[in-house]
Amino acid sequence: MxxxxxxxxxxxxxxxxxxxxxxxxxxxxxxxxxxxxxxxxxxxxxxxxxxxxxxxxxxxxxxxxxxxxxxxxxxxxxxxxxxxLTSYAEFYQLLGRGRHGDPERTLRPLMTDLPAWVGRYWSTNHHRFRHNLYAEGLAGTFQRWLRRTVGVDADFLRTLQRLPPADRLARLSPIFASIKRSWPLRTVVNTPLFLLGAGVNFEQRQRNLRANRAATMMDVVTARFERLAQTDLETNWFVWMALTGEFNHDHPGAVPPYLxxxxxxxxxxxxxxxxxxxxxxxxxxxxxxxxxxxxxxxxxxxxxxxxxxxxxxxxxxxxxxxxxxxxxxxxxxxxxxxxxxxxxxxxxxxxxxxxxxxxxxxxxxxxxxxxxxxxxx
Ligand SMILES: C[S@@+](CC[C@H](N)C(=O)[O-])C[C@H]1O[C@@H](n2cnc3c(N)ncnc32)[C@H](O)[C@@H]1O
CATH class of the missing domain: 3.40.50.150 (Vaccinia Virus protein VP39)
Structure with missing residues (x-):
């Protein structure tokens, strides 16, 4: 099955x-x-x-x-x-900020050494860089929805960052409670659509439930946020992306190494x-x-x-x-x-x-x- x-x-x-x-x-x-x-x-x-x-x-x-x-x-x-892209500024604009004024013109010359199907792909999908690449895709869409539902942003994250790790959970617990109370979130997190957006198949879902001794994926998600809250929030680009839809552009180490x-x-x-x-x-x-x-x-x-x-x-x-x-x-x-x-x-x-x-x-x-x-x- x-x-x-x-x-x-x-x-x-x-x-x-x-x-x-x-x-x-x-x-x-x-x-x-x-x-x-x-x-x-x-x-x-x-x-x-x-x-x-x-x-x-x-x-x-x-x-x-x-x-x-x-x-x-x-x-x-x-x-x-x-x-x-020899200009670091242009490279960072495209993939660090995820947006570009003229993505079609920028992407076209990059395609020359790539397989033809990749060139065709980007000739129809360059618009992903018009607004914000990182708000695109199923995972980006879920994160946008989560942010809107629970009302978190960069200011909230900076406030959290200034607190000692041990005090952050107290600040987060009303948010976890509102996530758990929200019936649309609760419903979606326990559907196959959420698994698709999280890149977790059914085999990995079972492994996740066992490893976290959790009954539902909602429990797994909140346990993950609790662990994330204890990390160095200034440079944790996964937290920044989830809570703001952007990297922390104020810190050069807060992006994946290639950037x-x-x-x-x-x-x-x-x-x-x-x-x-x-x-x-x-x-x-x-x-x-x-x-x-x-x-x-x-x-x-x-x-x-x-x-x-x-x-x-x-x-x-x-x-x-x-x-x-x-x-x-x-x-x-x-x-x-x-x-x-x-x-x-x-x-x-x-x-x-x-x-x-x-x-x-x-x-x-x-x-x-x-x-x-x-x-x-
Ligand atoms: C296993 S998924 C999980 C999500 C992952 N942790 C991430 O951040 O992308 C990672 C990638 O592996 C690919 N993938 C899964 N099974 C694969 C396989 N047997 N061979 C090649 N790629 C595979 C998926 O298409 C996906 O792009």
Missing amino acids: AALADRAFAATFKHVFTFSLLYEDSEVDNRVLGLDAHSRVLAVSGAGCGVAGLLAAHPARIDAIDTNPHHLALAALKVAATRR RAESHRLALAAPTEVGFHRESLQRILADATPGQWSHFSLCDVLDWLPSDAQRHLLQRLARVGGPSAVVLTRSVEDQCVVDRVGLSHLYERVEPTSSQASDQERTRLYGRVNVYRVTST
Whole structure:
């Protein structure tokens, strides 16, 4: 039954423009992946902030992959803008502020080295930059609605920021109460539409409920906000985006790394070859040759799969990557997926790197951010 629901979820999700921002802390990825000039990375793109952020390390090759063409097209645009817009001010205007006076003229020259379908995509979707890219998509739409319903804005966030973390929950509790009281919010949060907007399929929903010992997704969402409130709110770009629809433009570290001036300067000189693949991870790995990639950045794709499919995918990754290949994965669970599916003879978890990465991940969406090294195939 769950497998059937997730097949319908996947078939629907790939047609929906959900995310304009990657809801993963790519600063953590840059710290733990250990890329160098010989690295060849296969990376699930999502909205592409992480893929664009890898360019600063000058790996030999990045293959970005996603089953959702909206997300992959946005990732391709972020990569092209990072490499080709030499003016940092213009680059930041486009992807930091998410708006541009003449997006069609700015986007057109960025398309020259990208697959033809990406060019066609942006020739009809450049209007997303007219108002605010980050208010677009299903996730952006939900966030706008949430802001309007509970009445939070940048001033509220700055007030919260000035309070000691321990006092913030008291300030937030009337807001949590109004969210829980609002029947439209309560209803929508517990529907498949909300799961689509949050990028959480039914398998991951169950994992989320178990990990948070929660009865409903509403409980998961409020628990997540409570955890987020304890973080450094000045630089937490996920909180800023959710509560204001903007990054905190007053702080240079309050944006995903690819949007920072130093990272952009490094990326402009990247010799990296980049490919874009509109297909599934399972499909590309089935046709891959051993040693094709040294690093695999999976987002939380494993969470979308039942245990037997997780085991199969991890076995294939070990075979393709070979000994010493690195796999980066996020999960809402706090268990070690490799141990749970019985593959500890193929992988070692890199520690203390993984535990530190899990603590540092500022989305507070995941129980674990784990880095595995292949030990045997
Ligand atoms: C797993 S989703 C979850 C949301 C994610 N945490 C984020 O912030 O984008 C991330 C991306 O993985 C893609 N995806 C899911 N399963 C995939 C698969 N088997 N192969 C390739 N991409 C996949 C989705 O289309 C989506 O763009």
